[in-house]
Amino acid sequence: MKERTVICSVCFNIGLAELCSICADPKRDPSIICVVEDPRDVIAVEKSSSFRGRYHVLGGALSPLEGIGAEQLHVRELLGRVERDHIAEVIVCTNPNLEGDATAMYLSRALKHTGVRVTRIASGLPVGADLEYADEQTLGRALDGRRDVDA
Amino acid sequence: MANYRDTGVVLRTIRLGEADRIVTILTPEHGKVRAVAKGVRKVKSRIGARLEPLTHVDMLCWRGRELDIVTQVEVVDVFRAIRSDLARLGPAMTMLEIVDQVTVDHQGSPALYTLLVRALRSLEATASPVTLAAFCLKLLMVEGVGPSVDFCTHCGREEPLVAFDAGEGGFLCHACRRGQAVSPEVVDLAKRICSGGLARALTEPEGPTVEALERIATSAVEHHLDRRLRTTRHQLTEETTPA
Ligand SMILES: [Zn+2]
Ligand SMILES: [Zn+2]
Numbered sequence: 001m002k003e004r005t006v007i008c009s010v011c012f013n014i015g016l017a018e019l020c021s022i023c024a025d026p027k028r029d030p031s032i033i034c035v036v037e038d039p040r041d042v043i044a045v046e047k048s049s050s051f052r053g054r055y056h057v058l059g060g061a062l063s064p065l066e067g068i069g070a071e072q073l074h075v076r077e078l079l080g081r082v083e084r085d086h087i088a089e090v091i092v093c094t095n096p097n098l099e100g101d102a103t104a105m106y107l108s109r110a111l112k113h114t115g116v117r118v119t120r121i122a123s124g125l126p127v128g129a130d131l132e133y134a135d136e137q138t139l140g141r142a143l144d145g146r147r148d149v150d151a
Numbered sequence: 152m153a154n155y156r157d158t159g160v161v162l163r164t165i166r167l168g169e170a171d172r173i174v175t176i177l178t179p180e181h182g183k184v185r186a187v188a189k190g191v192r193k194v195k196s197r198i199g200a201r202l203e204p205l206t207h208v209d210m211l212c213w214r215g216r217e218l219d220i221v222t223q224v225e226v227v228d229v230f231r232a233i234r235s236d237l238a239r240l241g242p243a244m245t246m247l248e249i250v251d252q253v254t255v256d257h258q259g260s261p262a263l264y265t266l267l268v269r270a271l272r273s274l275e276a277t278a279s280p281v282t283l284a285a286f287c288l289k290l291l292m293v294e295g296v297g298p299s300v301d302f303c304t305h306c307g308r309e310e311p312l313v314a315f316d317a318g319e320g321g322f323l324c325h326a327c328r329r330g331q332a333v334s335p336e337v338v339d340l341a342k343r344i345c346s347g348g349l350a351r352a353l354t355e356p357e358g359p360t361v362e363a364l365e366r367i368a369t370s371a372v373e374h375h376l377d378r379r380l381r382t383t384r385h386q387l388t389e390e391t392t393p394a
Contacts, residue, residue, distance in 0.1 A: 064244035065163050065204065065251075067381035070391045079393035098203050098234065102387060105237050110391050133170065150235075 010081070012057040012074050014039045022054055029053040031088040035078065035107065037061050037095060040132045045093060050140035053091075056081065061099035062106055070106060078107070082114050089117045091146055095131050096121075108149035119146040153214050157181050158227060160267055161206045162251045164188075174202045174221065176210070177250055177267060182259035186212050186219035201226050205234065205243055207268065230275045237387040239274050242283035245369070245382040246270055249290060252376050262293045279353040280361050285344045287368035292345065296320060296375055300342045303327055312338045315367045317374035331367055336360040341368075 007013075008020035015021055022028055022042075032053030036042055042055050058073040070076075082090065092107055094100035101120075108118040122145030131139070159176035167173050167187060176184045188202045201208055201224040211223035233239040250259075250267050270286040273279065291297045302309045304321030312322035315337075316330025322338060323329060337360055343352040355361055373379055 062387065064241065064382035064386050065248055069386050070389065075391045076394035079391060083393050098205060101234060102237065102240055105235070106387060109237070109388075130170075 011055045012039075012059060012077070013042050013055055027052075031086060032091065033078070033081065033087055033089070034091045034093050036093050036131070037100070037103075038132070041093065041095075044132045044134060044139060045143070048136045048140040048143065050143045051091075053089075056090075058094070058103070061094050061103045063099045064102075070110070073103075075107070075110065079110060079114075082111055082116050087114075087116050089119060091143070092118065092120050092149065093131065093143070104149050118149045120149045121146050154211060154222075155181065155214060156209075156211050157184070158207070158209050159184065160247075160250075160264070160271070161202055161204050161208060162247045163204050164202065172202065173218065175251060176208070177254065177259055177264055179261040179264040182257045183251070183254040184212065184219060185256055186221045187215075188221045203229075204247060205230055205240075205271075207271070228272075228275075230271055232275050232278075233271070236278065239278055241382065241387040242286075243271060243274055244387075245283055245380060246286050248380055248382045249287070249372055249376070252378065252380075253290065253294065260293065263290070266290060266293055273353065277353060279355075280357040281340070281344075281353050281355050281364075284340075284361065284365040284368040285349060285352060287365075287372045288341060288344050289349075291368075291371060291375060294375065297345060298322060298341070298371060300338065300345045311335070315371075317367070317371045320371070320374075331370075333363060333367065334360065337363045337367070340364050 005014050008015045008023055009018050010023045011020060013020045029052050033056050034045060034051055034053055035056045035058060037058055037060055039057055045051050056078050060068055060073055062068060090111060092104040094103045104120045111118055121142040157178040157180045159178035162175045162177055164172045164174045170190050172188045174186055174188050178184055206226060207228040209225040209227055210221055213220040213222050233243045266289055270282060274282045298321035300322060303324035304319045305323055305327035308324055310324035313325050313332060314323045314328035314330050315333050316323060340352055340355060340360055341364055
């Protein structure tokens with residue numbers, strides 16, 4: 001029988017309980033959040049073994065042409081987490097394309113008042129590619145080489 | 152004649168299957184083209200980056216029965232300054248949406264293409280807050296439904312213009328007024344844009360006049376399209392409250 005999956009109430013990743021296995025793991029660094037568009041991107045970043053923090057799944061990227069604004073994504077919840085949970089760094093790991101970059105700029109601006117460090121994965125990933133197709137090494141290098149985002 | 156070459160601006164892309172995208176491109180010679188870009192979502196793809204929305208490209212296509220196939224792409228301009236500034240990216244996205252909505256496949260004029268490229272280059276160079284309003288008014292002119300700025304749309308008299316109505320298709324005098332009331336400054340800015348004073352109009356600073364003209368210009372475009380625009384000027388700069 002297939003186990004029932006639920007959406008994590010904290011990070012919106014897919015899991016088997018109200019808290020996903022990553023949010024429930026005390027060995028994961030709670031002060032760093034990796035922001036991704038989709039639960040599949042969590043799997044991609046996990047495979048790279050380069051990240052020991054926690055996640056936040058936006059449920060997409062800002063896409064004016066598709067009518068997707070911040071209110072259609074889990075942006076408010078991210079702001080809430082950063083303000084509440086003493087987050088030191090937010091790594092924006094959205095796809096390296098127009099929408100992903102716009103999302104990174106938007107988050108950097110929205111988080112500015114909190115003083116949290118906002119970084120973007122390095123451009124080792126070619127523009128237009130989907131994160132979920134990146135091999136572990138490429139994604140790992142992109143995470144290691146992340147840079148601050150200007151708001 | 153199965154292969155063709157053209158320049159174009161990428162308006163939008165949608166995912167197709169596992170790793171492909173359908174790319175919508177406005178060209179001067181072939182109108183609005185929809186073409187498949189194969190494998191562009193794979194990390195090893197060399198043409199993926201070149202077929203993002205808001206990219207000016209030179210391309211080679213293979214004509215297919217339903218959709219064409221992009222075989223080669225060279226980048227002419229990526230509009231880097233627009234992409235790295237949310238205040239410019241919003242208006243640029245709105246321009247792409249309008250152009251996509253105003254054309255059907257294989258249609259579109261060289262004039263429309265030229266208008267889009269010029270507006271994007273202008274936005275890239277100056278960040279003028281007037282760009283979107285000017286683009287909308289010029290687009291309506293290209294479409295043959297430009298608003299009259301010198302006389303009342305309804306009675307045709309050269310009275311002072313005090314209102315704008317998208318349904319009437321232009322500015323109205325005091326006697327005929329309906330729709331949105333407008334200040335003399337707004338009418339003057341529209342006049343400059345529509346009759347050869349664009350360069351000077353683009354130096355107008357951000358403020359209520361520019362915002363009012365942008366509102367009526369986008370509403371006139373929406374009336375022409377018979378559809379609300381999805382993109383809005385402030386979509387990318389709106390604040391979000393924490394939850
Ligand atoms: Zn979780
Ligand atoms: Zn009149």
